Amino acid sequence: MRLPLRTLALVSALGLAVAGCSGGEVRRPAASSAPAAPTAPFVYAFNLDVITNWDPATSSSNEIIALQNVYETLTKYNPETRKAEPRLAVSWTASPDGRGWTFKLREGAKFHTGKPVDAAAVKASIERTRKMAGYAAYIWDSVKAIQVVNPTTVRFSLSYPAPLDLIASAGYGAYVYDTTAAGRGDLKAWFAEGRDAGSGPYTVGTWEKGRETELTLKAFDDYWGGWKDPGHYRDVRFRVTPEETTAWQLLKRGEVGFMERVSPQLFAQAPADGVQTSETSSFQNLLVLFNTESTDVRVRRAVQKAIDYQGLVTAAKGSIVLGGGLVPEGLLGHVPGDPPAQDLAGAEALLREAGYGPGGRELTLRMTFAQGDSDQQLLTTLLGSALSKLNVKLEAAPLQWSAQWDQGKAKDPSKRQDIFVMYWFPDYADAYSWFNNVFRSAENVEFNLSYLKDPAVDAKIDTLPELTATDRAAAEKAYGELQATLIDERAAVAVPYVQRYRRAYLGGVQGYVDNPAYPNVVFFHDLRAGR
Amino acid sequence: MTAALHRLARTDRLAFAGLVILVLIMLATLLAPWIAPYPADDPRPVDALLPPGAEHWFGTDQVGRDVLTRILYGARTSLFIAVSTLALSAAVGVTLGVVAGYAGGWIRDVIMRVTDVFLAFPALLLSLALAVVLRPSVTTVIIAISATWWPWYARVTAAAATSVSARAYVDSARCLGVPAPLIVFRHVLPNALTPVLVQLSLDAGGIILTAAALSYLGLGAQEPTAEWGLMVEQGQALFTTDWWVVTFPGLAILITAFAFNTLGEGLRSILDPRRTVR
Structure with missing residues (x-):
């Protein structure tokens, strides 16, 4: 008798759901009741895997x-x-x-x-x-x-x-560490086992990949900054929580201390729930990278035009601002100009030219994006809807970062996606990394997930660091030309939006300051538990 | 048929209510293009997440689409999946079942052992595994669920066909030299179908729930197709702030599955005096 049981389960689930939405009992946030004890661990809720690479020399991702x-x-x-x-x-x-x-x-x-x-x-x-x-x-x-x-x-x-x-302040590649930590052993292999050789306030406690609490950090007693203040958090946990609503419920109950991404709806609700929030502009933009090997340039241009840029910003209700060029405002290389706009007629014409579009062959595009990211979900919904009117089917798969990245880096090109969606931010306050890391030709794919191989682009990218230091006007021009090539000519990428960092954290926590140069990083030693 | 309906209305009001609800849902499904207040896929970001009101009775979703409209069109997807899955599973299951029941011997043994293998796996798990291997789509859902559903029909049909095959009129046909396929289709199949029909009506709700589960997990229908499970998945993050996005499609799943189930139970009372429970 499978069906009645299933029905009963659904009735129960819905009953619980209705109880929840009609104001059923919800535990009060920790902040509005007892303050968190200073000895309690600080828990960071993250929607993706935390560690992809332990080596401070080559680390490049979520870690x-x-x-x-x-x-x-x-x-x-x-x-x-x-x-x-x-x-x-x-x-x-x-x-x-x-x-x-x-x-x-x-x-x-x-x-x-x-x-x-x-x-x-x-x-x-x-x-x-x-x-x-x-x-x-x-x-x-x-x-x-x-x-x-x-x-x-x-x-x-x-x-x-x-x-x-x-x-020397860069978020990646500038770490100072003890290169003798492994003795005569292989330092790379030593790191890969989840060890560290840093000098920061915390050292690795436990690391269990795939577990909900993936990583714990513990205080390094000899830290030069000291631990005299009893309000310091001495223990830190990273809890992988893909669903935003789950993370929010945990935050309200005081079971997690920090969420790095909060939907507009929850952000607006935070004060009523006794949760603190922070909002800052950022250099983090969304890159929609088109597979330049598997897709026709006309198709790529059509998809660029099918994106409802303004609609996306409107639907996201303040959590993002309009994108356009690769370099966000505030950095050398930013190209002010007309904001990007949806052009379905233009997209249709390009698709027809390529043999697709209404009345033509049906086209299926495979896209991967970050699981649990509501803004990327909005993009997917709007783009899927726009493309379906153009006889293009968008197969969009929300994935954990490791799975998404592994698929993007697959040796077999047939296993790669047609569209890869990811965020990018600079390693330090400079635009070079958008070009050097994402669009420079690479035999072994790392972040060149548009798979572009263009010696002329490479040569121009190579001129950027010196030009930036010696001739800023020439650098500005080179950045502008590169963006025109990558976005307009080669159609390797679209940049729908730049994020605004909206964080939520426990009501009693003090000392949190968002530093956009270190995206999503909480400097735990700076925090103090509420009293 | 009319007599059966009268009997159903008299003896089992819950089942009759289920029937009425299903008729209404089917009408809504057929008439969706005419009765839906907005186009099925018409994002209007400026109208995103409007609460239920005069213009949008069930509110709007994250990109400003009318939730009521999406539910009406979603019924099409859900019923299409249910009907296609039942047809495919029944076609495979009944064919194999009737062959097994009529032929008996090693043929029956082989077919029944194969069904045992399929039945040994939890249905949802097997559907999930298949859906992961295939590309996510409505077709994938139909194939994945059918692959787990047909053994039930094979078993039910085989049992009925075995019983019918032993009847005197089947023996008579054999003695008269009527070819086996003709005996199966003329005499055995029609008389073995009643329990299958009852089972089909009972299973429709379960299929809708399973299809919703697969779409909820991202393995079924894809945007911009309106599908109830997909709507629940996309709305769940808004549950505490914009409840209508997830609640109405959830209710649609609940009511439809409930209606199919009560109707199935009622039909079983009428058509299957033994009230066989599998």
Whole structure:
């Protein structure tokens, strides 16, 4: 008797649902009752896998939310002043020609391995990062040599002028770590087992991939910043919670402390639920990357035109702002111009030209996007609807990041998607990474998920760092030309929107400041539990 | 037929209510293009998430589509899936069942062991596995559910066909030299169909629920197709703030499955005096 049982289950579920929506009993938020005990762990609810790569030299993804608390960089970007401020380095000077930089290191800083953070360690870690040639190693391209002046002084010689204080604050690729942590063993393999060799306030507690509580961090007692204030959170947990509503319920119950993405509806509801919120502009934009190998350029242009840019912004109710160019406003390379707009007639004409469209062959496009991201879901719904009117079927699969990325990087091109949707943000306050990492030709696909291979584009990208340092007008022009090539000519990408960071966190928590230079990172040591 | 309806209305009011509800749903399905207040897929982001009101009785969804309209068109998808799945499963199951029941011997043994293998897996799990392998679509849902549903019809039909095959009029036909296929289609099948018809009516609601579950998990209907399970999935994140997006399609699933179930139970009372429970 399968059916009655199923029906009964559905009746029960719906009954519970109706009870919930009609104001059924909901536990009050922790913030409005007892304040969280300082010794309780701080729980970060994240909708995707936390760790994809443990190696600080090559880390390039979600793990930034943990690693920025485990590792430190020489400097840290301050979004208020738009300048670098001390972190492991307490002061620095640049030569008049911008080709020589000297950093004075903090005394007393130690790695979790017990060794001191000194100039030799800084040199060794940056040199290893460059040698590993991972995603963000490019940030050190201007560095010609690193010299250990004394244990607390390190000097960089550059081949061309570059803002090394900003570069040293990068979210990826700038970590200082103990390269001797594995002894004679393979350091890469040592990291891969979930170990760390940083100097940050927290060290790795446990890591269980695939578990709901994927990662725990614990306080590093010898941290130079100290733990004197009893309000510090000494334990941190990362809880993978794909569904936003689940995370919200957990937040209201005090079972999680922080949500990095909040829908407009929940954001508006936060004050009534005793939840704190924060909203800041960001450099994080959504890239809709078209597979340039599997799709016709006319089809790609048609999809660009089918996106309802303005509708998306309207439906998202303030959580995003209109995109357009690859470089968001506020960075060198941003191209002000007409905002992108939907043009279904133009899309239809392009599809017809390619043999598709109404009355033509039916076209199916496979798209992957982030599970649990309500703004990306809106894009999917609107785009699917627009394309269906043009005889194009959009098969959109919401995936966890690891699954989405693995499919994008598949060796067999037939297994790759036609459209890959992901967010991008710069490693430091500079636009170069959008071009170097996402559109530079690559044999082994990392983030070049449009699979573009264009030597002319590569050559132009290579000129950007030096132009940025030496001739800003020329750099601006080069950035503009590259965007015209990538978006208009090659149609490798569409940029529907730039995110506004909307966070929600426990009512009693103090000291949270969103730093868009380190997207989604909570610097847990700065937080204090409510009293 | 009319007598059966009268009997149903007299003896089982719940089943009759189920029938009336289903007739209304089917009418709504057929007339959706004329009675729906808005086009099925007409996003209007400026009207996103409007609560139920005079212009939108069931409110609007995240991209400003009318929820009532989507539910009416969603009924088409759900009933299409139910009818197609039942037809496909019954075609396979009844054919194999009647062959097994009439032929007996090793043929019956082989067919029944195959059905046992399929029945050994939980139906939803097997449907899920198939749906994951295939590309998500309405067709995938039909194939995935049919693959788990046909063994039930094979079993029911085989049992009935075995019983009918032993009757004297079938023996007479054999003795007269009537070819086996003719005996099966003329004599065995018509007399073995009653329990299958009852089972079909009972299963329709279950199929709608399973199809909704597959679409809810992203393995079934895809945007912009209006489908109740998909609507529930997309609206669940809004449950605490914009309840109407998820509640109305949820109710549609509930009411339809309930109507099919009560009707099926009523038909069983009328058509199957033994009240066989499988």
